[in-house]
Amino acid sequence: MAALKDPVKMFIVHALACFDTPTQVAAAVKEEFGLDVPRQQIAAYDPYKVIGKNLSKRWKTHFDDTRKRFREEVADIPIASRAYRLRALGRMAQQAEGVRNISLAVQVIEQAAKEVGDVYVNRKMDADKSLDEEIKRLEIEKRKAELKIIEKGGGNSNARLLAELIAKLPS
Secondary structure, three states: OOOOOHHHHHHHHHHHHOOOOHHHHHHHHHHHHOOOOOHHHHHOOOOOOHHHOOOOHHHHHHHHHHHHHHHHOHHHOOOOOOHHHHHHHHHHHHHHHHOOOHHHHHHHHHHHHHHHOOOOOOOOOOOOOOHHHHHHHHHHHHHHHHHHHHHOOOOOOOHHHHHHHHHHOOO
């Protein structure tokens, strides 16, 4: 394995902390720095993988700080806010535009809009309701939909317990 300079290490740790795979990071390092770095060497910069358990405190701290910031500051992601999915959709849109596949690019952008949520919905959130109340309401709707699936024969042996829990939720 080749010794890497600090800017390359920083790039690798940052990308892994943002949930990029070692394969994606290897391609990005090749593009950004012109270096061929094996996926196994890149994986060693993830302190939560077995191969990265001996990562220095400096890089582990940078990894943890970056991951925390990535999860908290989703607005920094170019497409929108649902961090991982939107980041992947952003890469797909760029690739589609790069090969001049405009119809695919439009579909990917439309999917990104759906990921953001409430784009194609006529329902408006009451100004009086807090975001927490809206989240609870949506969670209840989700549970009720799951119950309908279970009642139709889908689901597993926990169906009765789930039905009881949903029945206890306020409407």
